[in-house]
Every structure is written in structure tokens, then in C-alpha cells.
Amino acid sequence: MISDNKNIRLLKKKKRLQKVNPLHFMTFLKCFSLIECFWLINQPTPRHGLEYIWLLPAVYFMALLKWGEIFSFRKGLGLNIYLFISIIRYLIQPLLITISNGELNNRMPNAEASSYEIAIIIYILECIIAFKTIHYYYGIEFQKYQLQQNKQRRSSKINFAAWTLVIIYIAILAIRMNVWLSGLNILGIKYGEEKSLVLDASFFNVIKCFIFVFLLIKAKITHSKYYFILAIFAGIFNFTSYFGSNRSFIFETALSTISILIAAYPQYKGRIISFTAPFAIVIILVMYITKQFNVENVNDYTITNDSNTLNQYSNIIEEYVNGLWTVARTYQASFNLSIQDSIFAALKDIMDGLSSLRDLPFLKTEIYPLADSLLSSSDIFKKSLHTPLGYAQMMSFSGGMFIIFGSYLGWPFMIFANILIIRFLVRMEIRSLNSNNFYYKYMYTWMACLLALTHCYCLQTIIYCWSKFILFYWLILFINKKSYKSNYIQSRKTQL
Numbered sequence: 259m260i261s262d263n264k265n266i267r268l269l270k271k272k273k274r275l276q277k278v279n280p281l282h283f284m285t286f287l288k289c290f291s292l293i294e295c296f297w298l299i300n301q302p303t304p305r306h307g308l309e310y311i312w313l314l315p316a317v318y319f320m321a322l323l324k325w326g327e328i329f330s331f332r333k334g335l336g337l338n339i340y341l342f343i344s345i346i347r348y349l350i351q352p353l354l355i356t357i358s359n360g361e362l363n364n365r366m367p368n369a370e371a372s373s374y375e376i377a378i379i380i381y382i383l384e385c386i387i388a389f390k391t392i393h394y395y396y397g398i399e400f401q402k403y404q405l406q407q408n409k410q411r412r413s414s415k416i417n418f419a420a421w422t423l424v425i426i427y428i429a430i431l432a433i434r435m436n437v438w439l440s441g442l443n444i445l446g447i448k449y450g451e452e453k454s455l456v457l458d459a460s461f462f463n464v465i466k467c468f469i470f471v472f473l474l475i476k477a478k479i480t481h482s483k484y485y486f487i488l489a490i491f492a493g494i495f496n497f498t499s500y501f502g503s504n505r506s507f508i509f510e511t512a513l514s515t516i517s518i519l520i521a522a523y524p525q526y527k528g529r530i531i532s533f534t535a536p537f538a539i540v541i542i543l544v545m546y547i548t549k550q551f552n553v554e555n556v557n558d559y560t561i562t563n564d565s566n567t568l569n570q571y572s573n574i575i576e577e578y579v580n581g582l583w584t585v586a587r588t589y590q591a592s593f594n595l596s597i598q599d600s601i602f603a604a605l606k607d608i609m610d611g612l613s614s615l616r617d618l619p620f621l622k623t624e625i626y627p628l629a630d631s632l633l634s635s636s637d638i639f640k641k642s643l644h645t646p647l648g649y650a651q652m653m654s655f656s657g658g659m660f661i662i663f664g665s666y667l668g669w670p671f672m673i674f675a676n677i678l679i680i681r682f683l684v685r686m687e688i689r690s691l692n693s694n695n696f697y698y699k700y701m702y703t704w705m706a707c708l709l710a711l712t713h714c715y716c717l718q719t720i721i722y723c724w725s726k727f728i729l730f731y732w733l734i735l736f737i738n739k740k741s742y743k744s745n746y747i748q749s750r751k752t753q754l
Contacts, residue, residue, distance in 0.1 A: 304360025307374025336706025369586035420738035457617035588657025611721025
């Protein structure tokens with residue numbers, strides 16, 4: 259009896275702490291942003307055009323006052339990642355830029371003062387849009403999902419039609435094994451050749467993920483340790499095998515895989531993390547260092563002596579989170595573009611984003627060659643830098659709208675694009691948290707992670723990541739759903 263009462267008290271205490279902790283964290287953020295704001299006002303301007311850099315923590319402080327409740331919402335990977343990045347963008351980044359005196363490395367030619375001023379305005383709009391959209395649509399998306407669930411139940415069973423598509427994917431991989439196998443990388447086991455593999459890579463990514471989720475569901479249904487162990491190893495293989503150097507795909511796959519394992523077996527959370535996280539950390543660090551610093555091996559990476567460590571990492575953060583330099587230079591790249599340049603850039607962005615379809619017969623010979631000579635938004639951005647050191651350069655999601663739509667139409671389209679992408683993030687987050695079907699849960703979690711990194715990418719990258727994996731994964735679930743619904747309607751008619 260005493261033991262039971264003690265457990266009840268501990269549970270109540272835990273619930274109280276869970277409710278108080280977000281409020282304490284918000285209070286800390288408010289105090290930090292307010293102090294930083296006044297500190298920045300009294301510091302020298304780090305770069306021409308950043309005289310109002312103090313507005314970033316000030317606007318963040320006001321957003322916390324108005325919509326800070328979003329920090330206490332039930333969150334999964336997506337919103338947690340997005341809000342963490344927002345703290346880096348609005349609080350950590352201005353601090354580092356000021357402390358490092360705004361120094362830039364040789365890969366980052368400075369932007370015009372007017373471009374930095376526009377970048378600050380874009381930042382303010384992004385902050386207000388993100389907080390307001392999350393706050394407004396969170397409840398709406400939750401209600402919509404509940405209504406959808408009441409109308410239809412998604413079966414975890416994969417029917418014959420869906421399995422047929424899976425077999426087609428496997429058959430194509432088997433036939434073309436001599437093409438894609440040499441390009442496959444497996445962490446610590448196999449290093450692949452640099453090859454342009456698109457459709458094969460997409461099919462392989464879908465199959466390994468599908469096998470992982472299938473084994474996980476089997477383990478849950480049968481309560482078999484054998485299937486559970488197989489699911490663990492299939493999960494690790496899911497994010498440690500890859501093609502090329504797409505860091506985004508590896509990051510989202512690793513987080514989604516570990517998240518789904520924990521969702522299936524919350525009682526083993528500590529063991530799952532301790533066993534899988536080291537593999538995830540190693541591969542993410544390897545992918546980051548080799549691509550960011552253009553080295554073939556992690557051992558080749560050394561910090562150069564042209565600047566101190568603080569300056570270097572300040573620059574890296576500014577590049578990776580669509581920082582002020584990235585937004586300013588992307589906006590600046592839109593100067594003096596003709597309408598034709600913008601239209602061609604939009605077409606090229608879509609074609610490059612959907613490049614996973616490039617290997618399809620008709621598209622490969624008739625459609626994609628037409629776009630090969632065009633410049634994408636990313637190409638225009640890199641070209642505007644006038645530097646040969648263009649590897650791993652990031653382009654701003656919001657700034658890219660000005661390259662596609664021009665100096666005037668870029669503003670409304672930038673605002674609309676931000677509202678749309680954040681609402682879609684909220685939708686994926688709600689579904690990833692509440693879906694009991696692990697096939698769908700994985701897809702929603704993966705998409706939530708991708709959209710959470712919106713302000714680390716450009717639109718072209720988001721479309722590319724979606725089309726390279728989720729598109730083909732979703733096709734299996736779509737066929738499964740349609741076939742299941744058709745069979746259900748036929749059975750109802752038979753009963754009547």
C-alpha cells in the first residue's frame with residue numbers, strides 16, 4: 259500500500275514537472291533574448307547593413323510573449339528540431355556574428371549593406387509567420403486528423419497489390435545490380451564509387467526501409483525477440499547504407515528510424531538509444547565533415563590557421579541555418595535577373611527536385627535533356643558568389659523566392675511559401691505523433707524531420723529529398739489503401 263502511494267506521488271510529481279519545465283525554459287529564453295537585445299545595441303556593428311541585428315532577439319522575445327505557448331504543445335521530432343533551429347537563428351547566430359566581429363571566410367564573399375537590411379526584414383517575417391502558423395494550425399490539424407481517423411481506419415497489413423509494387427522495385431534492383439552495387443556505401447564496411455544513381459537509389463532506400471518497418475510490425479504482433487533483434491539490425495542498416503553524399507537523407511532516416519523503434523518499444527528506450535545512436539552520430543558527422551570541408555576522409559579534416567575556431571564555426575552556423583549572410587547573398591543573387599532567367603530557374607528547380615524520375619525512359623531521353631542547359635536558383639546563387647570554392651554552399655529558402663518571382667512578387671510568394679511549409683510541418687508532426695500504423699508513422703516522422711529543416715535548405719532540396727524517397731514509399735501505401743478500400747466496398751456489396 260505504501261509502495262503504491264509512493265508510485266502515485268512520483269507520477270503526479272513527474273506530470274507537474276512536465277507542465278512546468280516548458281514554462282521555465284520559455285522564461286529563460288525571454289530573459290536571454292531581452293538581455294542579448296540590449297547587449298547587441300551597445301556593441302559595434304559587425305558588418306555594414308547589420309546595424310539593426312538587435313531586432314532578431316527583440317522580435318523573438320515578442321514572439322515568445324505572444325505565441326510562446328507552442329513550446330508547451332505536445333511535440334515530436336519535427337517541431338522540436340524546428341524550434342531548436344529557431345533558437346540558433348535568432349539568439350545564437352547574432353551573438354556569434356557580433357563576438358567574431360562579423361568576419362567571413364574565403365568561401366563567403368560579403369553582401370551589400372542593403373541586402374543585409376532586407377535579410378533582417380525577411381528574418382522578422384519568418385519568425386512571426388512560423389510562431390503564428392504553428393500556434394494557429396496546431397489545433398486545427400489535430401481535429402482534422404481525428405475526423406479523418408474516425409472516417410477511415412488504415413490497415414497495417416500490406417495487400418497483394420502493394421506487395422506486387424514492392425516486388426517490382428526488387429526486380430528492377432536485381433536486374434540492375436551491376437549498375438548500382440558499386441555505388442553503395444555501408445558505414446565501416448563498404449565505400450562506394452562516386453556514381454550518379456537516382457532511380458536505383460530511390461528503390462533501394464524504399465526497400466530497406468520497408469523491410470525494417472515490416473520486421474518491426476512482425477515483432478510487435480508476435481512478441482518475438484527474434485523479430486525484434488532483426489528489426490534493430492534492419493533499422494541500423496537502414497541509415498548506415500546510402501548512395502552519394504546527401505546529408506539530409508541520412509539525418510532524416512537516422513532520426514526517423516530511432517524514433518519509430520522507441521515508439522514501438524518505449525520500455526526499451528534507453529537500450530535502443532544506447533545501441534543505435536552511436537551509429538547515427540558517427541555517420542552524420544562523417545557525412546557532414548567530408549562534404550562541408552570537401553575532404554575524402556574525416557582524417558583529412560584540419561582547422562585552417564586563417565581564422566580562429568570561433569570565427570569558423572560562426573560562419574558554418576551562418577551557412578547552415580539560412581543565416582543572415584545566406585539570406586542576404588541569395589536575395590542579392592536576384593538582382594538584374596530577366597523574367598526569362600526566373601522562369602527557367604523555376605523550371606530547372608522543379609526538374610532537379612524531381613531528378614529521381616530522370617532514369618525513366620521517356621523522361622530521360624525527351625524531357626530532362628531540354629533542361630540540362632538551364633540555370634537553377636542554386637546555380638544562379640553560386641554563380642553570383644564569383645568564387646571557385648562553391649562546394650556545400652547553402653541557399654536560403656525564403657531568399658530563393660526572389661530569384662524565381664522577382665523583387666516585387668517575391669515578397670507575397672515568400673510569405674505564402676513560409677505559411678504553407680510550416681502548416682505542412684504541423685500536419686506531419688500531428689500525424690507522426692498520433693498514427694498507430696507504423697508504415698504511415700515512419701513516413702510522417704521522416705517528412706516532419708525534412709520540413710523542420712526548411713531554414714537549412716532551399717525549395718529545390720526539399721523537393722529532391724521528398725521525390726528521392728517518400729514519393730516511391732508513398733506509392734506503396736497509396737496502392738495498398740486504394741486496394742483495401744476497393745475490397746471493403748466489394749465485400750459490403752456482397753453482404754447487402
